[in-house]
Amino acid sequence: MTSRSHSLRDAIEEQIAVGELRPGQHLDETELATRFGVSRTPIREALIQLASMGLVVIRPRRGAVVAEIAPQQLVEMFEVMAELEAMCGRLAARRMFTEEHAQLQAAHDACREAREAVDSDEYYYRNEAFHEQIYAGSHNAFLAEQARNLHRRLRPYRRLQLRVRDRVATSFSEHQEIVDAIVAGDGERTAALLRDHIMIQGQRFADLIASLAHLSNKAA
The missing domain is CATH 1.20.120.530 (GntR ligand-binding domain-like)
Structure with missing residues (x-):
């Protein structure tokens, strides 16, 4: 993972932790790229990493959402x-x-x-x-x-x-x-x-x- 996607992962994780991104909320790659001033590629890499940590769920053809816990x-x-x-x-x-x-x-x-x-x-x-x-x-x-x-x-x-x-x-x-x-x-x-x-x-x-x-x- 690149240093850029690593820092983006940490930034998105922090927004999840503080409740700015809520459980079940859709994570639009284009919107996140605009927010952080980057292309969609490092955003996608960051979301994949967050998914491996269990903080994000990536759904085929429907994009990513913040993970919810029952x-x-x-x-x-x-x-x-x-x-x-x-x-x-x-x-x-x-x-x-x-x-x-x-x-x-x-x-x-x-x-x-x-x-x-x-x-x-x-x-x-x-x-x-x-x-x-x-x-x-x-x-x-x-x-x-x-x-x-x-x-x-x-x-x-x-x-x-x-x-x-x-x-x-x-x-x-x-x-x-x-x-x-x-x-x-x-x-x-x-x-x-x-x-x-x-x-x-x-x-x-x-x-x-x-x-x-x-x-x-x-x-x-």
């Missing part, structure tokens, strides 16, 4: 994400070095700044950096890559969760417990905390579905 599949994907994060956390508690603890704490402090600013969008980006420190801290490159891939697939939905009332404050409190467990070297507690942190069930799932419905109504 509620049951969404639950299943978050279940897998929770287990991947738990595995990363368990290993990170055993394997992170002192300097990596400092980097994790710095990422946590950055989340605090976004929380205090009452900025859920900024918190979202800093939250991603926080979880990335845990993936890297597992010192298992294959596991970290699997976690990153699924994290990217769920980005639009993880972002929506943070817009639910009080979720940012709750998320930050959960981060603090996770940091403490990792620094203490308690792998099992870290795994349990991360699993609960990621899982959507009960009221959290209802809130996420309500947020998706609200987004769809605004687009209608």
Whole structure:
């Protein structure tokens, strides 16, 4: 893939993550080419790459659309994400070095700044950096890559969760417990905390579905 199509892929992925391009929305190659000031060829290459990541669905003779996830599949994907994060956390508690603890704490402090600013969008980006420190801290490159891939697939939905009332404050409190467990070297507690942190069930799932419905109504 060319550097141009790579940067376009990242730009389109970001628009999907922030809700500018919504699940089920048609992705017109000509319109995207005009928007980004490029030809259709790198746009097509970017969409193919996004399709391989599961973020876009390319339909024969009908073009591409932003991928939609059915509620049951969404639950299943978050279940897998929770287990991947738990595995990363368990290993990170055993394997992170002192300097990596400092980097994790710095990422946590950055989340605090976004929380205090009452900025859920900024918190979202800093939250991603926080979880990335845990993936890297597992010192298992294959596991970290699997976690990153699924994290990217769920980005639009993880972002929506943070817009639910009080979720940012709750998320930050959960981060603090996770940091403490990792620094203490308690792998099992870290795994349990991360699993609960990621899982959507009960009221959290209802809130996420309500947020998706609200987004769809605004687009209608």
